[in-house]
């Protein structure tokens with residue numbers, strides 16, 4: 001049985017890049033796989049979080065998943081800290097992971113910066129917790145962005161180290177599914193920068209909760225160059241803003257930049273933007289409206305997370321009992 005596990009950090013200001021680059025891929029995977037989507041609040045606290053915001057962002061991400069079409073009955077959606085097995089397995093795996101493996105992690109080096117001595121231990125062992133997330137459910141496939149590839153390779157190494165140490169074939173080695181970078185969405189103000197939640201200009205991004213008027217306004221103000229649309233993608237080279245808007249249109253309509261150029265070649269951006277506004281409002285506005293509705297009734301989202309936590313917890317408890325048996329921990333009711 002193929003099982004997908006993926007984790008997402010509880011961040012606010014979810015935007016079009018998060019939707020086209022990540023959430024939409026997961027929506028499509030649920031038809032083919034048994035899916036577990038985890039909001040990784042324990043990973044989030046490797047950098048300081050304001051408690052009320054952490055909780056609010058956990059609910060916002062959950063609402064975005066469901067509003068985008070992830071079915072909370074078919075899939076399991078929960079926040080990580082509800083299932084204590086993540087922390088328990090992380091400890092066991094910490095005891096089989098050489099420091100040298102973690103020292104190689106480029107994300108730690110970037111985040112720790114120059115003052116390594118002050119870096120938090122949690123940040124250092126972050127990839128071990130990630131391995132525990134995946135292995136606790138014996139997941140076979142893990143869809144992530146390119147930036148998480150190294151962490152996933154480490155998860156495979158850790159799974160292998162456990163299997164070898166105890167001479168078992170217990171953990172499947174999780175397969176990375178690196179999500180297409182084709183859907184990389186750039187800032188509306190600067191086509192060379194990624195659309196990001198942390199950009200200070202709200203006009204640089206389309207938030208998933210933006211209403212139709214705001215979407216229209218942001219697209220009309222989006223930076224372009226004075227040339228009309230080219231007839232082929234080759235004509236988008238060295239035109240990052242034009243390439244971005246064409247790419248967004250293609251992603252929203254499940255088409256390709258090539259096909260969009262064929263359709264709109266020669267048109268002015270002012271007229272292309274009208275079409276772009278229409279397709280964007282068609283996709284994003286209903287999702288945003290549903291998110292706002294759900295977030296106005298926090299009991300609804302909480303009930304889904306509670307139920308997801310129970311379902312995930314049941315799988316985790318069964319696997320953790322087997323893992324503890326392999327490791328040699330005495331447990332009530334076991335030989």
Ligand code: AMP
Nearest residue numbers: 011017018021022145183184185194195
């Ligand atoms: P973040 O909150 O920035 O860590 O992003 C969460 C997920 O959204 C990751 O899987 C990213 O790959 C994806 N993502 C974030 N920003 C963009 C973007 N501008 N274009 C495409 N995908 C993105």
Ligand code: TRP
Nearest residue numbers: 005006007008040130133142144
């Ligand atoms: N580290 C991932 C990120 O920052 C999130 C994550 C945590 C994750 N646990 C995971 C992703 C397990 C995939 C599988 O994006």
